[in-house]
Amino acid sequence: MTNTQVRAVCPHDCPDTCALLITVEDGVATEVKGDPDHPTTQGVLCTKVSRYAERTYHPDRLLYPMRRIGKKGEGKFERISWEEALDTIAARLKPIAARAPQAILPYSYCGTMGFVQGESMSMRFFNKIGASLLDRTICASAGATGYKYTMGATIGTDLEQFQNAKLILIWGGNPIASNLHFWMRAQEAKRRGAKLVAIDPYRSLTAEKCQQHIALLPGTDSALALGMMHVLIQEDLIDRDYINQYTLGFDQLADRVAEWTPEKTAETCGIRVDEVLGLAREYGSTAKRGEAVAIRVNYGLQRVRGGGMSVRTIACLPALVGAWRHPAGGIQLSSSGSFPVNAAKLERPDLLKETPRTINMATIGDDLLRPASSQFGPQIEAMIVYNANPLAIAPDSDKVMQGFAREDLFTVVMEHFQTDTADYADILLPATTQLEHTDIHKAYGHLYMMANNPAIAPMGESKPNSEIFRLLAARMGFDDPCFKESDDEIAAQAFNNKDTRAIHFDWESLKRKGWDKLAMPEAPFAQGGFPTASGKCEFYSAKMAADGLDPLPSYIAPYESRASNPELARKYPLAMISPPARNFLNSSFVNVISLRGTEGEPHLDIHPDDSAARGIAHGDMVRIFNDRGSFVAKARVTDKARLGLVVGLSVWWKKLASDGKNANEVTSQRLTDMGRAPTFYDVLVEVEKVTA
Ligand code: SF4
Numbered sequence: 154m155t156n157t158q159v160r161a162v163c164p165h166d167c168p169d170t171c172a173l174l175i176t177v178e179d180g181v182a183t184e185v186k187g188d189p190d191h192p193t194t195q196g197v198l199c200t201k202v203s204r205y206a207e208r209t210y211h212p213d214r215l216l217y218p219m220r221r222i223g224k225k226g227e228g229k230f231e232r233i234s235w236e237e238a239l240d241t242i243a244a245r246l247k248p249i250a251a252r253a254p255q256a257i258l259p260y261s262y263c264g265t266m267g268f269v270q271g272e273s274m275s276m277r278f279f280n281k282i283g284a285s286l287l288d289r290t291i292c293a294s295a296g297a298t299g300y301k302y303t304m305g306a307t308i309g310t311d312l313e314q315f316q317n318a319k320l321i322l323i324w325g326g327n328p329i330a331s332n333l334h335f336w337m338r339a340q341e342a343k344r345r346g347a348k349l350v351a352i353d354p355y356r357s358l359t360a361e362k363c364q365q366h367i368a369l370l371p372g373t374d375s376a377l378a379l380g381m382m383h384v385l386i387q388e389d390l391i392d393r394d395y396i397n398q399y400t401l402g403f404d405q406l407a408d409r410v411a412e413w414t415p416e417k418t419a420e421t422c423g424i425r426v427d428e429v430l431g432l433a434r435e436y437g438s439t440a441k442r443g444e445a446v447a448i449r450v451n452y453g454l455q456r457v458r459g460g461g462m463s464v465r466t467i468a469c470l471p472a473l474v475g476a477w478r479h480p481a482g483g484i485q486l487s488s489s490g491s492f493p494v495n496a497a498k499l500e501r502p503d504l505l506k507e508t509p510r511t512i513n514m515a516t517i518g519d520d521l522l523r524p525a526s527s528q529f530g531p532q533i534e535a536m537i538v539y540n541a542n543p544l545a546i547a548p549d550s551d552k553v554m555q556g557f558a559r560e561d562l563f564t565v566v567m568e569h570f571q572t573d574t575a576d577y578a579d580i581l582l583p584a585t586t587q588l589e590h591t592d593i594h595k596a597y598g599h600l601y602m603m604a605n606n607p608a609i610a611p612m613g614e615s616k617p618n619s620e621i622f623r624l625l626a627a628r629m630g631f632d633d634p635c636f637k638e639s640d641d642e643i644a645a646q647a648f649n650n651k652d653t654r655a656i657h658f659d660w661e662s663l664k665r666k667g668w669d670k671l672a673m674p675e676a677p678f679a680q681g682g683f684p685t686a687s688g689k690c691e692f693y694s695a696k697m698a699a700d701g702l703d704p705l706p707s708y709i710a711p712y713e714s715r716a717s718n719p720e721l722a723r724k725y726p727l728a729m730i731s732p733p734a735r736n737f738l739n740s741s742f743v744n745v746i747s748l749r750g751t752e753g754e755p756h757l758d759i760h761p762d763d764s765a766a767r768g769i770a771h772g773d774m775v776r777i778f779n780d781r782g783s784f785v786a787k788a789r790v791t792d793k794a795r796l797g798l799v800v801g802l803s804v805w806w807k808k809l810a811s812d813g814k815n816a817n818e819v820t821s822q823r824l825t826d827m828g829r830a831p832t833f834y835d836v837l838v839e840v841e842k843v844t845a
Pocket of ligand 1: 164333
């Protein structure tokens with residue numbers, strides 16, 4: 154019996170990017186555990202990925218290429234050979250590529266975060282065709298855009314410092330469910346005497362464990378930050394020396410926040426005046442004492458109309474109080490901008506003959522239904538979906554379904570399982586999981602370059618995405634040398650080792666060690682050096698003005714709220730958010746029986762007063778609806794949801810829900826103020842008891 158341990162990395166869309174150790178006995182992965190030596194993983198995995206072997210050996214794994222034999226969406230397929238699958242795809246794509254290459258569209262996101270199985274060989278393939286580009290906005294682009302206006306790049310406080318903070322604001326996230334290794338450090342900070350404050354419309358698992366929870370209305374986060382700045386400036390709880398040396402536009406900012414009195418802030422946010430005052434005073438006075446104040450801002454708060462501006466505004470706070478002077482102070486949205494990624498080598502945009510149009514993944518519902526026009530260009534005729542499940546995760550789901558149901562649309566899906574999207578494929582291809590292929594990763598919650606070694610042979614006839622695109626490229630007649638590169642050759646180009654941050658990057662040694670930290674300063678902005686045009690933290694942003702935006706922090710009301718749209722609110726009086734369920738990761742893991750068993754079934758959390766007003770009791774089935782659609786869930790009557798808010802933890806596979814629908818039936822395709830991102834949490838609904 155052979156028994157080995159293989160170094161790997163969690164591929165999922167999670168900031169923690171854990172280092173894994175895979176135990177393999179006679180070619181079978183028998184255990185997946187966290188690497189105890191990796192400084193951020195610390196030997197701990199979340200419940201989901203500790204079940205990764207169960208997911209890999211799941212009886213429903215797709216093992217062979219298949220061709221659709223039923224109606225679109227019916228999910229009926231028959232097995233075919235790889236030869237037939239690849240020949241069929243090439244035969245369908247070739248005439249479209251010759252006539253209207255932009256009619257071909259890739260659709261992918263972070264089903265895996267790796268470069269090799271994500272956007273490298275795939276992008277080379279689509280660039281060579283001249284296919285439409287995909288704007289990958291579904292999760293993070295609003296916040297990232299806003300953060301960069303203030304900070305210059307998505308660089309922030311190192312995860313490995315948070316345990317040294319004295320005050321941590323956990324803003325718009327639920328790290329127990331989706332950023333576990335940050336939560337471990339926050340808990341350590343708490344043990345050392347720090348105060349944790351959760352700012353979230355919903356009393357999440359995390360909010361329950363913080364000393365304070367501020368349950369503001371969805372979409373009002375920038376108002377709270379503006380109100381905090383008002384108090385900080387009024388009460389001189391700011392660091393004038395840091396402001397003078399390292400920031401731009403303080404006087405304009407002070408003028409701007411003058412109107413944001415604690416009273417106005419409290420009214421806008423739906424919270425008490427003392428909560429605004431207390432938060433600002435605690436933040437400013439802790440920093441003034443020279444102790445570290447840190448903010449972990451997350452993506453929940455940017456899924457609204459003013460989401461980009463919210464993050465941009467919150468990102469001004471640390472510079473105002475000089476929090477960056479301390480390694481444990483500052484703010485983290487994402488660490489992804491710390492990595493010198495060689496996108497040009499991975500994706501080869503030079504293969505494009507001309508710049509094609511860009512389709513936004515957030516509006517795929519409308520775009521699949523658009524006819525050809527001079528404004529839009531050619532109708533979308535073919536889609537290749539990989540690392541994504543748009544039928545479940547894209548907003549305004551009924552439109553997405555109508556688009557994928559088009560008989561004249563040719564759809565290829567590469568997947569591990571027969572997801573909601575796979576049911577609409579013409580050709581369904583089995584892809585390998587992280588245990589079966591090579592990859593290299595950056596992280597967005599820490600500073601380690603990570604290597605994934607294959608632990609077991611591919612299951613059935615599954616192939617890595619990279620190999621599928623390699624084979625398709627050959628079928629299409631693409632003979633550029635880049636289409637012959639092996640996965641190791643691709644990985645070896647991922648980071649620019651001429652950049653001082655990744656100066657020691659060497660793929661072969663990374664594969665052996667599993668991980669290596671970037672060379673970043675401990676306190677990245679203690680002496681300024683912000684990667685903005687001015688080199689300063691920009692309270693005033695000339696770039697925003699040039700981009701047609703308000704150059705100063707401001708409040709942008711939601712599209713759908715009582716205050717901003719009272720007429721709509723009379724019809725649909727409840728705000729709805731749909732944050733991640735603890736046992737799912739976006740729409741991954743929903744089909745893992747042990748994890749779905751823990752979640753039970755789709756629920757809707759509703760405040761006792763809101764449920765009483767509608768005659769809804771705990772455990773009743775309810776219909777959640779608006780003009781876009783409806784879905785059914787079981788009511789949980791709880792004050793975890795503030796008055797006027799309902800919460801549907803997500804993202805359920807539609808086919809596993811009793812009505813074949815999920816929360817995205819009611820979400821909209823309207824976009825954020827910046828970053829062209831979806832507004833999943835900017836939704837008004839009504840809820841009624843299902844009587845039938
Ligand atoms: S999902 Fe996140 S916490 Fe869980 S193993 Fe992966 S990286 Fe770690």
